[in-house]
Amino acid sequence: RFLSYVDLLGTTYSASTLATGHRxxxxxxxxxxxxEGNEDTLTEDKAVKILEQSMKVLFFCDTRSLNKYQIAKISADGVAIPESHSVEPGTNWSFTEGIRHYGAQTQ
Structure with a gap:
């Protein structure tokens, strides 16, 4: 197993997990x-669930972004890129109806 990246300045970084930018x-x-610490026992299904949870958190932090993503599988057998997944909103924002902010109020 090898997971690493190089940035535009030539800095390299290797770890069990990688993310760039805001992520x-x-x-x-x-x-x-x-x-970390579970690399040898991590199954593909568990890894996908971890990625799905991470994408859900990322979407909730920046809801202006598109809620679709793809998870590519790269192995000795080749590269597989399945269809897109979608982050289901799964949140209830009805509680915000009662929130009043500073300033002029109409109610």
Whole structure:
């Protein structure tokens, strides 16, 4: 197993899990908690569930983004890129109806 990346400045980084950009700050801690120390026992199904949970958290943090993503599987047998997955909203925002902010109120 080898997982690494190189940035535009030539800095390399290797670890059990990788994330870049905004995802580095939000998803990487979730990935580390779930994967590090379990690399030898982690199944493909469990890895997919971890990625799905991470994508859900990322979508909730930036709901302006598209809720579709793909998970590619790369192995010695080749590369497989299945159909897109969607993050289901699964949240209930009805509680916000009673929230009043500072400033002029109409109610």
């Amino acid at each position: 580095l700050y939000i998803a990487q801690p979730l990935l580390c908690k779930a994967v």
